[in-house]
Amino acid sequence: MSRDVSLQYAVPRKGIPGPASFRRWVDLACQGCAGSVLIRITDETESGQLNHQYRGKSGPTNVLSFPFEAPPGVPVDHLGDLVICAPVVIREAAAQGKPVQSHWAHLVIHGVLHLRGFDHLSQAEAEVMETIETLLMAELGHADPYAY
Template identity: 45%
Template structure:
């Protein structure tokens, strides 16, 4: 089961189909894995607070992944996404917010499944998996070089 909670209406104001996008991306990342995922679409302040409390980083970020304890099965964990950060990144990277949300959902679910990008080999493997999943969802490679909204490479 994939549960999507909207805490900041800016998500649905900008993307009326935000829930469907998240559900589709999370399902693609889960593949045949059985388990529950909760995704919270919220604002920068809420993510800033969580990032400070759980990661000792006093700033908002785009997505946070909170894997569940193994004993919590079938719950795999929770994702939290910050609207302002995600929207600003999408604009700066010349992507649609829908594509960026899809990418970050896939990325976060892969973290819940144990993937990581701490070292270069892990990062390459995780990015390759993301590229494959996103291509199936019709989303361009998020790691290819891009031009910003200002024409910078």
């Protein structure tokens, strides 16, 4: 099932995967869930501001997830928003020696799992989330994202 995946670009699109890739990754991570997803691709300044505002952490980060909860009685079918920092994705992929396309896929899957309520605050939660991510990445033909 293909869902509505909206993309916003706050950076030039060169070197960023195409809309079909983002839709495929969201659909894979959303198996059994409903709702649209908005993905905003940002620069380090915007990512850093959002990371500070919403997580109290300084500097940019690779992906931020914002689950959506409609007010009671408002029928909105939106799972949530992801904010992905393109320069961080590219830099991390190079530092970890992994294909940049694989890192994009992993971060979208990771972010969507957060939108679905998964987390990695405890060791047990992390093991569950990382196992799901690894299985989904294998379905796409990518290596274990945590093996680098």
